[in-house]
Amino acid sequence: SQQGEEDPQALSIQEGENATMNCSYKTSINNLQWYRQNSGRGLVHLILIRSNEREKHSGRLRVTLDTSKKSSSLLITASRAADTASYFCAPFSGQNFVFGPGTRLSVLP
């Protein structure tokens, strides 16, 4: 199974600032996904980027993928207090995948 490792473990920013989270993985992938967890319950899928894509946008989210470095980044622009959550990356290699410990983002008003 494939596990993503997020970095940093925790991040605090002011409302309106941008937040960048990174993810590294070890083996080749079909796609990489980012998820958000707000309240210690279920995760919500944010965005999926395929191995042949380099960048993808969805609203205030921008995801990049560098397969040569086996890394991805998630950028949240113009952050809001409601973005406060844990963010997980999930590299998918065709079998099951394992979530890493996540990045805990705190957006301060």
Next chain:
Amino acid sequence: GAGVSQSPSNKVTEKGKDVELRCDPISGHTALYWYRQRLGQGLEFLIYFQGNSAPDKSGLPSDRFSAERTGESVSTLTIQRTQQEDSAVYLCASSFVGRGQETQYFGPGTRLLVL
């Protein structure tokens, strides 16, 4: 249609008792996952079902843990002789593998407290 549902939402049990957690995946989803998440921690993979293939049980922490799934429907996770360290939120997710999406849809989880 309806999302992934889990029951019960919360479960308090005494050490040594058995518990059974239920997951109803989204209809038509071939893959089903169970995860455990301790307070303030990341997700810990437990078990993965994909269609009629043998499940991937590599994440089950001990032989007290077992899970079943009938076809592509409901799954139950059973914890026998519960211990206090089993206290956690147990999350279930389902996905339709094969369309190239493999997005996981999570249920709300079952919060288990072992006294």
